[in-house]
Amino acid sequence: MRTPWQTMMGKASVTVAHRTRSAVRWGCISAVLTLAACGSAGSSSGDDPSCSVPPNLQSGTLTFSSQVTASSAQDTAFVFGSSFVPIGTSCTLEVFRADPNDPFSPATGFGCSCQTAATICIEWRNAATATSGLARLTGFSTALNGLDCMPTRSNWDAAVPLRPGANQLTVTMHDGLTSASAALTITRP
Numbered sequence: 745m746r747t748p749w750q751t752m753m754g755k756a757s758v759t760v761a762h763r764t765r766s767a768v769r770w771g772c773i774s775a776v777l778t779l780a781a782c783g784s785a786g787s788s789s790g791d792d793p794s795c796s797v798p799p800n801l802q803s804g805t806l807t808f809s810s811q812v813t814a815s816s817a818q819d820t821a822f823v824f825g826s827s828f829v830p831i832g833t834s835c836t837l838e839v840f841r842a843d844p845n846d847p848f849s850p851a852t853g854f855g856c857s858c859q860t861a862a863t864i865c866i867e868w869r870n871a872a873t874a875t876s877g878l879a880r881l882t883g884f885s886t887a888l889n890g891l892d893c894m895p896t897r898s899n900w901d902a903a904v905p906l907r908p909g910a911n912q913l914t915v916t917m918h919d920g921l922t923s924a925s926a927a928l929t930i931t932r933p
Contacts, residue, residue, distance in 0.1 A: 749880030761815035795865035795878065797918050806917055806924035815928060815931045816906060823868070823913060823928070824901035826885065830919040832861035835886050856886035856893030862919040868902045871912040875905060906932040 806827040829902040835858040843849035866879040879902035884895045904913055911932060 746807045754807050756834060783840070791835075795867045795918075797923050798920065801918060801923040802921060804917075804922040804924035806812060806926045808915070808928045809817070809928055812868055812928065812930075814929065815933070817933055818931070819906055821904045821906050821911070821932075822901065823904060823915070824882070824899070825896040825915070825926070826899050827866075827924050828922050829884065829895045829898055830860045830862035830864050831921045833884065833893050833895045833898075834860075835884065837891055837893050838886075856884075856888065856895075858884040858886060858895050860919075862921075864898075864917065864919050866900050866902075866915065866917040868904050869914045869916075870904050870906070871914070872907050872909065873905055873911070877902070877904070878919075906930060909933050 804827065806825065808823060808825040812821075812823050812825070835856045838855055838857040839851050840853045840855065841847070841849040842852050864881055866881060867876055868879050869876040881899045882899045882901050885897045885899060887894050887896050898917075900915070900917065902915065904911075909932065911930045912927060913930060914925060914927045916923065918924075
């Protein structure tokens with residue numbers, strides 16, 4: 745049975761050591777709630793002043809996934825990638841059970857559950873359409889060190905409207921301490 749949070753969160757991919765397991769857990773609830781402070785995920789026209797990048801932030805990394813293609817016949821591009829781990833992110837080891845509501849049911853695996861206390865803004869811009877909107881934080885990639893879960897990067901995605909021709913997309917993420925940005929051109933025939 746899915747909780748309201750699981751329905752809101754969708755699936756988050758959690759990597760632990762050499763085992764990847766799709767799991768829906770409480771991991772990113774705090775991050776999603778703080779994203780709501782920046783506005784709702786999705787497209788918008790114009791700028792969202794609450795997501796303006798403050799001056800003098802540390803430089804972080806943000807990348808598009810290598811699976812994002814440089815051309816699309818669709819009117820919307822689904823882009824995704826990874827970025828730095830926001831300040832205040834912590835992870836705990838979690839045991840997945842056959843029945844998540846029964847603490848005595850058999851264990852089916854384990855993984856890391858992460859949350860962040862940071863206010864995170866992830867914004868996309870398409871220069872060709874002069875539109876911008878908010879991307880969404882989809883979870884964290886983690887590494888297991890003994891029984892300690894360590895976040896290694898945050899993952900994001902966005903649906904960006906395209907127009908025919910070259911579309912210069914820029915995605916920027918900041919958490920009030922660190923900022924990162926990356927650009928990609930997607931051509932729509």
